[in-house]
Amino acid sequence: MNKTICILISLEEIANSENISTSYLSRYFHKHMGQSLIKYINSIRLEQAVRMLLETNHNLIEIAIECGFNNISLFHKIFKEKFKVTPTTFRKTERMSQNNIRIEKEYGIQTFSDKPLSNEINPYKYMSYEIKDI
Numbered sequence: 001m002n003k004t005i006c007i008l009i010s011l012e013e014i015a016n017s018e019n020i021s022t023s024y025l026s027r028y029f030h031k032h033m034g035q036s037l038i039k040y041i042n043s044i045r046l047e048q049a050v051r052m053l054l055e056t057n058h059n060l061i062e063i064a065i066e067c068g069f070n071n072i073s074l075f076h077k078i079f080k081e082k083f084k085v086t087p088t089t090f091r092k093t094e095r096m097s098q099n100n101i102r103i104e105k106e107y108g109i110q111t112f113s114d115k116p117l118s119n120e121i122n123p124y125k126y127m128s129y130e131i132k133d134i
Helices: 011-017 022-033 037-055 060-066 072-083 087-107
Strands: none
Touching: 011 022, 011 037, 022 037, 037 060, 037 072, 037 087, 060 072, 060 087, 072 087
């Protein structure tokens, strides 16, 4: 885990440590990275949160805090904006999806998901079907 991202860090702290203004830092970062510093930091925090959701059994509060979100509401809001589902729903559906892949490999049972009709969230995306010979 990237420990520097998981602490609470602010634009002001970075600007002060580099002896530059916050407005200059914001413009410079956006020009060179194509996004705001906060969005960049939150994307790194969300990457770590996704790993933890899939690889650990930590509760959401522990994950939020460990990834640098100072409260669960902010974590939930940013996660849902990015992934269009709540962290809990993401954990359940992605773990099911990973389990389906394991089942396919180990047992040769085919599972599949419906294809989305548009770029919007597809509620059937994670539904799995088992095909059996009768």
